[in-house]
Amino acid sequence: MPELPEVEVTRITLADRLNGGRVTAARLGKPLRWPLGCPPERLHGLRIGAMSRRGKYLWLPLQGADDAGGLLMHLGMSGSLNLADAPPPAGLHDHFELVTDRGTLRLTDPRRFGAIVWSDAIDVAPAAKLLARLGPEPFDPALTPAAFHRSLRARRTTIKAALLSGELIVGAGNIYVSEALFRAGIDPRARCDKISRPRSEKLLAALRQTLAQAISLGGSTLRDFRDAHGMSGAFQEQALVYGREGQPCGHCGGPIRRIVQGQRSTFFCPHCQRR
Numbered sequence: 001m002p003e004l005p006e007v008e009v010t011r012i013t014l015a016d017r018l019n020g021g022r023v024t025a026a027r028l029g030k031p032l033r034w035p036l037g038c039p040p041e042r043l044h045g046l047r048i049g050a051m052s053r054r055g056k057y058l059w060l061p062l063q064g065a066d067d068a069g070g071l072l073m074h075l076g077m078s079g080s081l082n083l084a085d086a087p088p089p090a091g092l093h094d095h096f097e098l099v100t101d102r103g104t105l106r107l108t109d110p111r112r113f114g115a116i117v118w119s120d121a122i123d124v125a126p127a128a129k130l131l132a133r134l135g136p137e138p139f140d141p142a143l144t145p146a147a148f149h150r151s152l153r154a155r156r157t158t159i160k161a162a163l164l165s166g167e168l169i170v171g172a173g174n175i176y177v178s179e180a181l182f183r184a185g186i187d188p189r190a191r192c193d194k195i196s197r198p199r200s201e202k203l204l205a206a207l208r209q210t211l212a213q214a215i216s217l218g219g220s221t222l223r224d225f226r227d228a229h230g231m232s233g234a235f236q237e238q239a240l241v242y243g244r245e246g247q248p249c250g251h252c253g254g255p256i257r258r259i260v261q262g263q264r265s266t267f268f269c270p271h272c273q274r275r
């Protein structure tokens with residue numbers, strides 16, 4: 001599943017190339033998770049602005065002489081966006097195309113949980129409604145160690161569950177949460193409200209470091225990947241605990257353990273990570 005780092009790398013890869021371009025056509029394939037919400041012809045002739053990201057959503061602003069809005073895009077479980085000058089004919093899993101004078105932006109999404117939705121602005125429905133429940137952005141300076149610790153103290157669930165829910169910070173998926181908890185020395189079964197202020201500060205730093213590492217890894221090697229899954233695969237090769245059950249911990253040499261929490265695998269070192 002594309003996680004926040006993959007979506008951010010997609011934005012970095014596409015934003016500059018599309019910014020300032022003009023839409024010449026839009027084509028729909030099979031239905032996605034939600035309908036486009038406007039006739040595709042409405043997009044013709046609109047000027048493309050700077051693509052931004054909120055959580056795992058991308059926002060592509062579009063501006064015309066007497067029309068304005070944008071496309072809110074989500075990659076779902078299996079989606080990827082590619083921009084090509086002369087793409088091959090649309091295949092079985094290509095379900096949206098935005099033809100522009102900068103190339104054709106194409107959504108390939110075999111499972112079709114992704115979506116491309118028109119909204120008159122990012123802060124009105126439907127975009128505003130889809131973005132309303134997202135937790136804080138991991139790199140938002142307003143997410144201070146004090147604010148992060150306050151939100152931990154208000155929760156009695158395990159730290160793993162709280163992080164995966166996206167309420168504490170948005171977009172930290174299973175691999176990145178396992179890695180960040182290891183780096184911070186926190187047991188994934190620890191209760192949120194039992195984590196001290198210094199340890200919560202360490203965790204916030206570890207989350208940011210882990211996500212930044214994944215983004216820079218993707219940024220440097222994305223051209224080798226055919227889809228977003230390839231990027232988590234590359235990150236996984238550098239993982240300290242994720243996918244390493246039974247192998248020695250890089251710090252203490254003891255075996256990495258795997259447990260299941262909320263139907264997801266958690267990898268951790270029982271010696272280095274405390275509750």
Ligand SMILES: [Zn+2]
Pocket residue numbers: 249250251252253254269270271272273
């Ligand atoms: Zn260890």
